[in-house]
Amino acid sequence: MLSKKSKYAIHALVHLASVNSGKPVQAENIAKAQNIPKKFLESILLDLKNAGILVSKKGRFGGYLLARDAETINLAEVIRIFDGALAFLPCVTHKYYQRCDECPDENLCGVRDIFLELRNETVEILKRSSLSEILKREQQLSPLPKE
Secondary structure (H helix, E strand, O other): OOOHHHHHHHHHHHHHHHHOOOOOEOHHHHHHHHOOOHHHHHHHHHHHHHOOOEEEEOOOOOEEEEOOOHHHOEHHHHHHHHHOOOOOOHHHOOOOOOOOOOOOOHHHOHHHHHHHHHHHHHHHHHHHOEHHHHHHHHHHHOOOOOO
16 A cells, blocks of 8 residues: 555655646645645655756745656655555565575565566556656546536
């Protein structure tokens, strides 16, 4: 399950991608628009800035902007910032690998094999799911305007 931080980060980033005005958006405006507690959001935005996903501008008209195009920011990257590994078992992760104590031979473990397949498919889906893709899906899910 996604942590609240990951979930809020995704919603904040999608909001910034949807605004896409080239002007900074204040944390308070993002918090209101996405119904995220402001103090919690400020911490999340700082983490995203430190990870190179956002840039911030100081001053009266300051706020946050995407550091890269929305097409290049994917869910796998964002979730890893806040939740770490994208796997259920430590023996199937790449960045956070740990051998399982109960498994004498990983190459013969059917449980590991299934969870490795699950991890690989999950990572591929999350990597394909950019902020732009989310915005496209939201447009497709939106009811058609009434004439």
